[in-house]
Amino acid sequence: xxxxxxxxxxxxxxxxxxxxxxxxxxxxxxxxxxxxxxxxxxxxxxxxxxxxxxxxxxxxxxxxxxxxxxxxxxxxxxxxxxxxxxxxxxxxxxxxxxxxxxxxxxxxxxxxxxxxxxxxxxxxxxxxxxxxxxxxxxxxxxxxxxxxxxxxxxxxxxxxxxxxxxxxxxxxxxxxxxxxxxxxxxxxxxxxxxxxxxxxxxxxxxxxxxxxxxxxxxxxxxxxxxxxxxxxxxxxxxxxxxxxxxxxxxxxxxxxxxxxxxxxxxxxxxxxxxxxxxxxxxxxxxxxxxxxxxxxxxxxxxxxxxxxxxxxxxxxxxxxxxxxxxxxxxxxxx
Numbered sequence: 001x002x003x004x005x006x007x008x009x010x011x012x013x014x015x016x017x018x019x020x021x022x023x024x025x026x027x028x029x030x031x032x033x034x035x036x037x038x039x040x041x042x043x044x045x046x047x048x049x050x051x052x053x054x055x056x057x058x059x060x061x062x063x064x065x066x067x068x069x070x071x072x073x074x075x076x077x078x079x080x081x082x083x084x085x086x087x088x089x090x091x092x093x094x095x096x097x098x099x100x101x102x103x104x105x106x107x108x109x110x111x112x113x114x115x116x117x118x119x120x121x122x123x124x125x126x127x128x129x130x131x132x133x134x135x136x137x138x139x140x141x142x143x144x145x146x147x148x149x150x151x152x153x154x155x156x157x158x159x160x161x162x163x164x165x166x167x168x169x170x171x172x173x174x175x176x177x178x179x180x181x182x183x184x185x186x187x188x189x190x191x192x193x194x195x196x197x198x199x200x201x202x203x204x205x206x207x208x209x210x211x212x213x214x215x216x217x218x219x220x221x222x223x224x225x226x227x228x229x230x231x232x233x234x235x236x237x238x239x240x241x242x243x244x245x246x247x248x249x250x251x252x253x254x255x256x257x258x259x260x261x262x263x264x265x266x267x268x269x270x271x272x273x274x275x276x277x278x279x280x281x282x283x284x285x286x287x288x289x290x291x292x293x294x295x296x297x298x299x300x301x302x303x304x305x306x307x308x309x310x311x312x313x314x315x316x317x318x319x320x321x322x323x324x325x326x327x328x329x330x331x332x333x334x
Contacts, residue, residue: 011165012062014142017137018169019055022048022176025128032124033118039107040186040202041124043100047179047210048098048128051172057088058165063102073303079225085164093170093214097207113196120185129180136173142166143234160231162224163261168217175213179206185217197327229266230256234296241292242268247284249273250309253318262299271309281306 026048058231061084069076107113143166161167186202189195220293229235235256237266242251254267272281289302 001306011142011163012059014135014138014166014169015055015058015062017138019172021131021135022051022055022102024330025176025279026052026123028128032121037113038118038121038123038183038187038190039103039191039196039199040183040206041121043103043129043203043206044125044179044183044322046099046103046200047096047206048177050092050094051176052164053095054088054168054172057084058075058168060084060197062165074258075265075313076263078258081261082164086218089214089217089221090169092210092217092312094129095319096208097214100207102202102207102255104205104207107200107203107252108197109200110196112194116192118187122184124259125180125184129177132173132176133179135169136177139166139173140282143170149319158270162228162231162258164221164224166301167220171217175209179209182206182209183228197323224258227257228296230258230266234264234298237296238268238299242288244272245284245288247272247280247288252307252309259300262298263300264296265301265303266292266299267303267305269305269307269314272306278327300309 012244025208026045029045031037031047033045059082064084065078065081067077067080075294141162143158144154146161146166147154150157151159158167158170166300182205186199189198189202233256238256239251239254242248242254248270250271251268252271255267257265259265272284277283285306288304292302
C-alpha cells in the first residue's frame with residue numbers, strides 16, 4: 001500500500017468515526033434539549049447536526065477527489081476535496097452557528113423559563129463528551145502520525161496540511177468538546193440561579209465558537225482552491241535539482257501549485273545551454289521531469305519551458321510576482 005493510500009484510508013476512518021459519533025450525539029442532545037427545555041442543549045444538538053453534515057461532505061470529498069484524470073479534467077479531480085471541504089465549513093456556520101446564535105438571543109431576551117430535569121442534560125453531556133473525545137483522539141492520532149512522518153511539529157503540520165479532512169475533524173471535535181463544557185456551564189448556572197439568561201449566554205458563546213471554526217476552515221480551503229504553492233521544502237528541492245542539472249544554465253522562473261492532496265504541479269522556465277541542439281533539450285526535459293516525479297512523490301505533473309534569461313517581459317513578470325529577481329520564490333505559508 002502506498003503512502004497516499006494509507007493517508008487516504010486513515011482520513012476515511014477519521015471521518016467515518018466522527019460522523020457516526022456526531023449522529024448519535026445529535027439524537028441524544030435533541031432528546032435532552034426537548035426534555036430540559038435548555039437552549040444551550042438545543043444549540044449543541046444543532047452543532048452535532050452541523051458536524052454530521054460536515055462528515056457527509058468530507059466523505060464525499062474523499063471519494064470524488066480520487067477519480068482519475070479524464071479528457072474533461074486532464075489534471076484530475078483532486079481539488080474536489082477542497083470544494084466539498086469548503087461546503088463543510090459553510091455548513092458548520094449555516095446550520096450550527098446561526099441556529100445557536102438565534103436560540104441564544106431568543107433565550108436571553110425572552111421571559112425567564114423554568115428548567116426541567118437538568119440531570120438528563122448532565123448525563124447526555126457526559127456521554128457526548130466521552131464519544132466526542134474518542135473521535136477527537138482519532139483525529140489527534142492521525143495528525144500526529146502524519147506530522148511525524150513529514151518531519152514537522154504538530155502545529156506546523158496543521159498549518160501546511162494539504163488534506164483538509166483531518167484538520168476539519170480535529171477543529172470541529174475540539175469545538176464540540178468546548179461547546180459541551182459551555183452547555184454544561186449554562187445548564188448548571190441556570191439551575192443554580194434560576195435564570196435562563198445563562199442558558200442563552202452559553203448558546204451565544206457556542207454560536208460564536210462555531211462561527212470562528214467555520215471561518216478558519218473556510219480560509220484554509222479558500223487558499224487551497226485558489227491554488228496554493230507546494231510545501232516550501234518541495235519547492236526548494238525542485239529548485240535545487242533544476243539548478244544542478246548540467247544542461248541548465250539558469251532557472252528563470254519556478255511555479256508550483258497544489259492540484260489536490262499529495263498532487264503538485266511544477267512549471268519551470270529555464271535557460272538551457274545554447275550549445276545544445278533541439279533534440280538534446282527535448283531529451284533533457286523528459287529526463288529531468290522523470291527525476292522530479294521520482295524524487296518527490298507529491299510531484300505529479302512537470303512542465304519545463306526553455307526561455308532566454310534576458311527576456312524583458314519575463315523578467316518583469318517574475319519581478320512583479322516575487323518583488324526581487326534575486327529573491328527566493330519560496331515562501332512559508334501565512
